[in-house]
Amino acid sequence: xxxxxxxxxxxxxxxxxxxxxxxxxxxxxxxxxxxxxxxxxxxxxxxxxxxxxxxxxxxxxxxxxxxxxxxxxxxxxxxxxxxxxxxxxxxxxxxxxxxxxxxxxxxxxxxxxxxxxxxxxxxxxxxxxxxxxxxxxxxxxxxxxxxxxxxxxxxxxxxxxxxxxxxxxxxxxxxxxxxxxxxxxxxxxxxxxxxxxxxxxxxxxxxxxxxxxxxxxxxxxxxxxxxxxxxxxxxxxxxxxxxxxxxxxxxxxxxxxxxxxxxxxxxxxxxxxxxxxxxxxxxxxxxxxxxxxxxxxxxxxxxxxxxxxxxxxxxxxxxxxxxxxxxxxxxxxxxxxxxxxxxxxxxxxxxxxxxxxxxxxxxxxxxxxx
Amino acid sequence: xxxxxxxxxxxxxxxxxxxxxxxxxxxxxxxxxxxxxxxxxxxxxxxxxxxxxxxxxxxxxxxxxxxxxxxxxxxxxxxxxxxxxxxxxxxxxxxxxxxxxxxxxxxxxxxxxxxxxxxxxxxxxxxxxxxxxxxxxxxxxxxxxxxxxxxxxxxxxxxxxxxxxxxxxxxxxxxxxxxxxxxxxxxxxxxxxxxxxxxxxxxxxxxxxxxxxxxxxxxxxxxxxxxxxxxxxxxxxxxxxxxxxxxxxxxxxxxxxxxxxxxxxxxxxxxxxxxxxxxxxxxxxxxxxxxxxxxxxxxxxxxxxxxxxxxxxxxxxxxxxxxxxxxxxxxxxx
Numbered sequence: 001x002x003x004x005x006x007x008x009x010x011x012x013x014x015x016x017x018x019x020x021x022x023x024x025x026x027x028x029x030x031x032x033x034x035x036x037x038x039x040x041x042x043x044x045x046x047x048x049x050x051x052x053x054x055x056x057x058x059x060x061x062x063x064x065x066x067x068x069x070x071x072x073x074x075x076x077x078x079x080x081x082x083x084x085x086x087x088x089x090x091x092x093x094x095x096x097x098x099x100x101x102x103x104x105x106x107x108x109x110x111x112x113x114x115x116x117x118x119x120x121x122x123x124x125x126x127x128x129x130x131x132x133x134x135x136x137x138x139x140x141x142x143x144x145x146x147x148x149x150x151x152x153x154x155x156x157x158x159x160x161x162x163x164x165x166x167x168x169x170x171x172x173x174x175x176x177x178x179x180x181x182x183x184x185x186x187x188x189x190x191x192x193x194x195x196x197x198x199x200x201x202x203x204x205x206x207x208x209x210x211x212x213x214x215x216x217x218x219x220x221x222x223x224x225x226x227x228x229x230x231x232x233x234x235x236x237x238x239x240x241x242x243x244x245x246x247x248x249x250x251x252x253x254x255x256x257x258x259x260x261x262x263x264x265x266x267x268x269x270x271x272x273x274x275x276x277x278x279x280x281x282x283x284x285x286x287x288x289x290x291x292x293x294x295x296x297x298x299x300x301x302x303x304x305x306x307x308x309x310x311x312x313x314x315x316x317x318x319x320x321x322x323x324x325x326x327x328x329x330x331x332x333x334x335x336x337x338x339x340x341x342x343x344x345x346x347x348x349x350x351x352x353x354x355x356x357x358x359x360x361x362x363x364x365x366x367x368x369x370x
Numbered sequence: 371x372x373x374x375x376x377x378x379x380x381x382x383x384x385x386x387x388x389x390x391x392x393x394x395x396x397x398x399x400x401x402x403x404x405x406x407x408x409x410x411x412x413x414x415x416x417x418x419x420x421x422x423x424x425x426x427x428x429x430x431x432x433x434x435x436x437x438x439x440x441x442x443x444x445x446x447x448x449x450x451x452x453x454x455x456x457x458x459x460x461x462x463x464x465x466x467x468x469x470x471x472x473x474x475x476x477x478x479x480x481x482x483x484x485x486x487x488x489x490x491x492x493x494x495x496x497x498x499x500x501x502x503x504x505x506x507x508x509x510x511x512x513x514x515x516x517x518x519x520x521x522x523x524x525x526x527x528x529x530x531x532x533x534x535x536x537x538x539x540x541x542x543x544x545x546x547x548x549x550x551x552x553x554x555x556x557x558x559x560x561x562x563x564x565x566x567x568x569x570x571x572x573x574x575x576x577x578x579x580x581x582x583x584x585x586x587x588x589x590x591x592x593x594x595x596x597x598x599x600x601x602x603x604x605x606x607x608x609x610x611x612x613x614x615x616x617x618x619x620x621x622x623x624x625x626x627x628x629x630x631x632x633x634x635x636x637x638x639x640x641x642x643x644x645x646x647x648x649x650x651x652x653x654x655x656x657x658x659x660x661x662x663x664x665x666x667x668x669x670x671x672x673x674x675x676x677x678x679x680x681x682x683x684x685x686x687x688x689x690x691x692x693x694x695x696x697x698x699x700x701x702x703x704x
Contacts, residue, residue: 057445058466060485062504064523067544067564077523077545078505080563085445085468088393088407088429116563117585 009124012083012096013200014109016150017131018140019102022160026131026192026199027051027099033196040086040093042079044101055093057082061101063108066115073115073329074108080116087122095200096123103146106130106153107307107328113205114330127202130154130184131192135164138173141180141272151177152275152307152352154184155204163190179270181352182277183310207323207334210310275307276356281348285316285370294364295324296331303329306353314345316370378666379656383699384416392692394433395679396440398454402690403440404698405433405679411440411452416700422456432482436474443469449482461491471509473518481509481518481531490518490531498531508549508560521546521560528558528572540570542577548588553596557617561587565603567610569617578619580610584632589680591638593645593659598624600645602633607647607657626657627664634676641686648677652693673697 017023031039031053040055064077079098086096100109106128113125130150133140137159140147151157157177162170170188177186187194203209291313299306309326311333324333339345349365386404394405404412409425424430428446435441439453441461445468449461464484471483478493483506491497508521518529520537523545527537545563551572552559559569559580566581567590582604589602597613606628610618627633627647635648643659652670654677657663667689668677675695682689689701 057468060505062523064545064563065543067562075563077563081470081505081507082468085429085431088391088431088445090391090407 011126021133075112127155127204287370291368311349313347386698388698401454432472434474437476443472473509521549600636635680650676
């Protein structure tokens with residue numbers, strides 16, 4: 001056997017973004033930087049653009065409906081085939097990067113890694129990284145549903161070409177992004193200049209790593225960091241409470257982002273008409289006997305409109321945290337580490353989706369309180 | 371179940387050199403050929419193996435047997451025929467493409483697919499091309515006539531390369547992977563993404579669904595008499611009856627060699643009603659189809675990686691196998 005760890009799952013990073021946002025720039029940065037890692041790159045429109053890498057595979061973006069009665073359950077058939085083929089070169093690369101076309105919906109790509117057993121056995125989805133053009137994104141969010149999907153779906157958003165817009169325009173586009181997806185880690189860049197560890201090795205779909213689901217826009221970024229590579233940026237994401245909302249006497253607090261005009265750090269917050277995020281919380285335990293049937297049923301009914309969902313829950317009489325995440329109708333959940341003694345047992349869920357039925361979700365969830 | 375009474379043939383297995391993941395195995399006449407993922411082919415008996423770089427810069431994705439030669443398709447876009455002497459002949463080369471599917475037959479005809487393009491080259495070298503509706507995942511020559519069966523997303527098709535008429539489509543929703551045709555030419559069967567087989571009676575396109583597998587079926591083999599189709603993908607070898615005019619319609623399959631590991635490869639002996647079954651934990655059993663009795667061929671001590679390749683010699687006296695971790699062996703029946 002070759003020297004590399006035989007049974008390690010190969011991490012896969014998906015790069016999405018509207019045409020011209022800078023996907024190829026980011027890809028070439030990743031490939032040319034000195035990091036000692038070898039990548040297999042799956043691109044669309046093979047041969048049109050220069051990508052400097054030994055292992056480049058052209059994909060046809062064939063979206064297949066699964067024949068399992070689940071209407072939104074689509075996968076990328078070509079990826080299943082390509083990943084099977086790439087495994088013949090196992091040991092010759094460390095990670096896979098998939099570049100999608102500007103018009104691609106990220107959902108079938110992501111779902112491929114949860115639906116296909118063979119793909120799941122050999123590889124794991126690391127993160128969906130969306131590159132957005134600071135100058136044109138606001139327009140695309142108005143006229144291109146794909147652009148909105150890509151923002152909504154992202155774990156990491158690279159807001160690129162910030163040098164082409166004024167500070168006011170930048171605040172505007174950032175607010176529009178946050179109106180759709182307040183949970184992704186956002187980096188403002190010129191020429192996609194981000195440290196690679198902001199893009200790769202994110203473990204965004206790893207239940208062990210879903211530590212907190214506070215919206216990241218609550219962080220106030222005061223300093224200007226354009227063009228500078230700054231490491232450790234996202235360490236702020238976890239574990240602190242910004243400006244905690246007042247809790248009501250009933251112990252149930254829910255905040256819905258993107259609906260109110262918050263004013264943190266002078267940033268505006270927009271309500272997007274189609275795509276919203278919603279966070280609901282119970283300051284205490286939920287009853288798994290009520291919660292699990294409810295979430296499964298709800299996701300089966302409404303999953304076509306819910307792009308991503310995540311939750312960290314305190315189950316009655318259970319010392320461990322239950323963590324789950326979902327991509328449309330596909331749910332993945334498990335009991336993870338124990339609640340720490342100084343940690344409040346709070347049950348929270350977040351949803352990003354189209355025309356979310358806020359009242360229905362909130363009432364359904366609150367009824368699961370233990 | 372395998373127990374103390376199970377006859378063991380382990381003493382009759384000779385290990386061969388492989389050293390890297392085995393993609394396929396074949397007998398070129400009497401010469402064992404071990405096809406490696408990494409692009410090389412090892413030819414010859416124990417102690418006298420020679421190494422041929424059929425795809426020096428590529429990985430081998432698909433392999434088919436063409437009489438006394440082996441044909442390989444790689445991620446280097448090449449289709450290469452290698453004979454028992456180690457001579458390689460490039461059949462086709464398309465830079466930047468992968469060879470996704472491949473089939474061949476004894477007279478030397480070869481068919482392969484690159485994405486939606488399906489090519490068929492007869493023994494004299496005349497090549498025809500047709501487009502499949504989506505990427506062709508499975509290809510096989512039908513037992514009779516110069517005709518190719520292909521599987522893709524949405525169904526399967528039968529194509530006469532020497533006619534102008536388009537392939538005859540057999541539709542069924544879903545993604546179809548591998549394809550096989552019964553030896554009597556009556557049934558077309560595909561394996562599917564959804565852990566099932568789909569079959570059509572070619573004469574009237576009547577459907578048959580063969581489901582219930584816990585994993586994808588990636589290995590299928592017809593019994594010597596053509597009445598049974600043995601399959602991988604379950605914790606036992608699932609064998610469908612095709613003797614009657616309705617094939618397996620409304621019939622239960624037989625299940626042989628049940629173990630607590632999934633069947634990875636199956637190979638029916640070409641002469642006797644004897645089935646070789648390779649498991650995901652590296653075990654190999656032989657099973658008699660008539661009484662289900664089992665014989666042990668391999669119970670690995672070290673390498674417990676899946677059996678990835680399994681084939682009988684033409685005369686049915688020798689069985690060649692390879693594993694994902696890079697072991698290979700040759701059983702000679704006593």
